[in-house]
Amino acid sequence: MASVAVERPVVRAVEVNRAGKRVGLLLVVLAVIWGLWEGIRALGIHYGWTWPFTVDATSMPHIHDMIWALFQRPNPQAPLLVVTLLKAAAFTAREAALGFAMGAVGGFVLGALLAHSRVMQRGFLPYVVASQTVPILAIAPMVVIWFTSVHVTAWISVAVIASYLTFFPVAIATLRGLQAADYRAVELMRSYAASRWTVLWKLRFPTALPYLFTALKVSATASIVGAIIGESPSSIAGGLGGAILNFSQYYSFQPQNLWATNLIAALLGISFFVIVVIAEKIVVRRAPEHVG
C-alpha cells in the first residue's frame, strides 16, 4: 500500500505533464496552419497568383477576420454572428445526435444479425455496401417526402438522413468485432456450456467494443455532415446547413461569415468526436497497447 501512496503524486505529475505537452503540440500545429494560410495569402496577393485559384481577400480572408466576424452583427438588426451560429449549431447538433444514435443502434443490430448468420451475411452485405454508393443528396429528398407525408417533424427526417451516413461504419465494425474473439476464448465458453446469447454478451460484445468505438468516432463526425446536408431538402433554415446556404449567397461581399460558420461546424464535429473518445475511455478496459 505504501508504495502505491508514494507513486500516486508522481503518476499525477507525469499525466499533467503529458496533457500539457499535448495542448502545446496542438497550439504549435494551429500556429503553423495559421502561418501557412497567411503566408500563402500574402505571397499570392503580392505575386498575383492565379493558380489553382486567384488569391485575394475574397478567396482567402484573414483568419483573424473570420474570428472577428463571429463578434459582429451581419446586419444592424441581427444579433452577434456567434450567437446566431451557436443557436444554429445547437439545432443541427440535436438532429445529428438523434441521427448518430439511430445509426449506431441500427448499425449495431444490423452488424450483429450479419455476424450471427453467414447466409444473411452473403445475402445482405452487398446491398449494405451498395447503399453507401447512393449519394446522400439523392436519398434526402425521398426521406423528406416520406416523412412529411406521415406528418413527422422536419428535423426528424434530417436525423434519419444523418443516420444513413452513420449506420454503415458501425455495422461493418460490429460485424468484424463480433467475429474477432480468440477461438480458445470461444472454446472456454463452450466448456462452460454457455448459451449463444451468453457468448455474445460476455465474450463477443466486449471483444467488439474497441472496433465499435473506432466506427463511432467516424460516425460522430459523419452525423454532423449528414445533418448539415439534410437540412436544405427539408427546408430547415435554423441550422448550420441553413447558415451555410445563406452565407454562401453573400460570399463575395462577406466571405469571412461563411468561414466563421465552417469554424463553428468544425467545432461541433470535434465536440461530438471528443464525447465518443471520453465514452470510450470510460467503457473500454484494455491493455494500453490495444487502445487505438
Added chain:
Amino acid sequence: MSVVEIRRVTKEFKGGTVAVQGIDLEIEQGEFVSLIGPSGCGKSTLLRIIGDLVEPTSGTVTVNGKSARQARRNHDYGIVFQDAVLYDWRTVAKNVALPLELAGWDRERRSRRVEEMLDLVELRGFSDHHPWQLSGGMQQRVAIARALSFDPALLLMDEPFGALDEMTRERLNAELLDIWEASRSTVVFVTHSIAEAVFLSTRVVVMSARPGRISKMIPIDLPQPRTASTREEPRFFELATEVREALHLGGHVEMTV
C-alpha cells in the same frame, strides 16, 4: 471408479487427416495423467475430445458415467490452455468468477470462492488487477484458479506451461501438484516435456504420430508428495529414460535428446 472411459475413439478431420486412431484409455478418480508425444500425435485433439470441444468420428467417451456432452453441460470440465486466455476487460477476480457467473452462483458466494482460489494460487492482493498487468506465470495461475473455481470433476490442461521459461515452469509444476493434492481432482495434462510429465504424473501416456495412437502407458511410481529433490532421484531419471525410449520407439520422432 473411472472418471474417464475412452473406447475405440478415432478422429478424422475434413481432408482426411487422421488425428487419433483407435484410442482406448481409462482414467481413475484422483489420477494425474499426462499425454506426451511428438507434434501431430493428436494429444491436444484427444484432450479436446474428452472435453467435448471436438467430436470424435467414431468411438465413445464417457465421463463420470455420462456422455462427454452431458458432462460438459454439467460443468464437469475445467480447462487450461497454453495461453491463459483471460478476458482483458475483466479484472483478475472477475476472470476467476466467470464460470461461477455462468453457473448462476450469487455474488456473495462468488466473491468468497474467488478469494479462496486466489489464495490457493498465491495471487491474493491482485484481484483488482487487469490481466495485462500480470506476468505470464501469474496469468497462467489465474487461468488455473478459474478452471478450479467450480470444483470440476476433471481438469483438462493443454500444455499450460509451454509458453513459460524453465524456472517459472518448474515453480508452477510444484504449485500445481500442491493444488492437485488439496483439491483431489483428476487431471489430464498435455505436454511436450518429458521431465514435466514424469514429475507431475501418476501415469504417462506416450503417443506416436500419423496416425495418433497410444504407444505405451508408463505408471509413475515416484513417492508423493513430490518436491524439488524428486527431480534428482535416480528413479526419476529411470522413468524419464523409459518415457524417452517409448517416444523413440513410437517412430517418426526426430529427437536426439
